[in-house]
């Protein structure tokens with residue numbers, strides 16, 4: 001082509017062509033992609049032979065029913081109907097496959113875990129709301145991080161922390177007592193929104209345990225950290241999760257949101273309805289990071305790893321700082337930045353999960369007074385003698401253990417999680433193409449009748465004293481997941497729940513707030529009570545016997 005002609009095309013035709021081509025080809029491409037995406041699950045998908053519920057809506061799939069249903073119940077009814085491999089379709093033709101067999105779960109979560117990471121949009125949501133650490137990393141980076149962090153979560157380390165749970169717990173006891181005594185007829189007790197209060201107490205506990213930092217959000221709601229977490233927890237809902245999922249899937253959206261430019265303009269984004277929950281999450285995490293960074297700097301400046309304060313010596317951050325100092329020349333070291341992100345992750349992963357677990361436990365006890373009385377008979381005399389039972393004593397209370405495990409089984413704070421297949425594979429002899437989204441059905445597995453029997457959905461702590469013969473220690477109870485991504489702090493979570501519960505049950509009786517009370521679990525990442533779980537609380541000694 002002669003150079004004049006190419007110059008002519010470049011300077012004159014290209015802009016004209018670009019505008020029209022952009023509009024026309026862009027529209028055709030979007031329509032083509034949309035049509036393909038919508039037709040995909042009906043006619044083209046290699047997964048369409050897997051049994052599962054019919055697609056309810058051509059654009060939204062099963063999403064409307066999932067949105068209005070109780071988390072996990074629908075999937076459980078599908079599993080009962082279609083068997084141990086189920087396919088269902090979400091919005092815009094996105095398919096999800098559920099595997100229930102222990103062999104399939106072993107492959108996805110344990111033996112081939114590197115081939116089944118969390119989907120990127122999930123990692124982005126977790127990263128934006130709970131820091132970029134263990135929860136978001138995968139593969140070798142994750143393995144190295146976990147190796148560096150594991151020693152701070154050893155049983156010995158956690159056992160030494162147990163007494164830190166009691167200051168916030170007794171703070172809660174005092175608040176409940178004061179509220180009840182201020183009533184005109186104290187013997188009738190008082191209705192409290194238990195989840196709200198448990199969320200404050202568990203935030204105070206995790207801040208002490210993770211940083212050695214006293215938030216005291218029970219008495220001081222204006223505390224920077226408490227306020228930021230309060231905002232973060234309040235935006236959790238399924239519709240907001242859907243908004244997060246869409247935006248977090250757009251390439252480049254997360255780096256843009258994390259940029260300094262956007263951070264400085266979050267106040268503007270809060271006025272855009274669709275983006276408001278994301279802006280609130282980012283702003284809250286930014287505030288949490290600022291407080292954490294300050295605490296981290298203080299710990300690092302104290303070369304004795306905070307030798308001055310007894311509490312801070314045993315917190316997770318102090319342990320990590322000490323480990324780093326003693327291993328200064330070895331590998332597996334985390335940078336300052338990485339260590340900070342981890343601690344934010346611990347707060348995010350450890351605060352709401354435990355609050356939710358405790359709230360459901362109190363509900364189950366409130367609605368099963370005979371079990372509550374049996375538990376009180378075990379824990380009451382022990383707590384009376386020793387108001388702050390240590391790790392060993394908590395472990396020795398067998399019925400308490402059964403009650404906590406049974407509650408976590410029926411009402412797991414994390415009811416499901418997602419994984420994505422990074423290469424074509426066979427699972428349970430079913431061909432799963434690269435990119436397939438897998439729904440890990442924690443709540444369904446925990447209440448699977450083939451393992452747990454016909455009363456699988458009932459709250460019966462006694463079953464833990466004699467486990468069913470089909471029980472598989474790793475894959476019949478998935479509340480803390482299994483494999484390299486399983487909860488790093490399972491031991492602390494259970495010990496903390498036991499500590500708080502033993503003290504509360506020794507001091508109070510819990511009842512439904514009104515006759516016929518129905519619970520409303522709402523699940524985004526955790527499954528919390530939508531109404532903050534009102535319960536009537538009475539002082540133990542004043543209750544009619």
Ligand code: HEM
Pocket residue numbers: 134135146345346347349350351353354357412413414417418478479480481484485486487488489490492493494
């Ligand atoms: C009852 C309370 C808790 C429950 C039910 C729970 C449950 C879980 C579950 C299901 C996962 C796996 C998530 C996934 O991979 O999709 C997980 C991971 C994790 N949890 Fe917990 N958790 C609880 C308490 C805690 C506490 C107190 C901490 C405090 C440090 C914590 C820290 C973590 C971390 C760091 C991970 C990521 C582990 C990894 O990927 O290597 N959790 N938890």
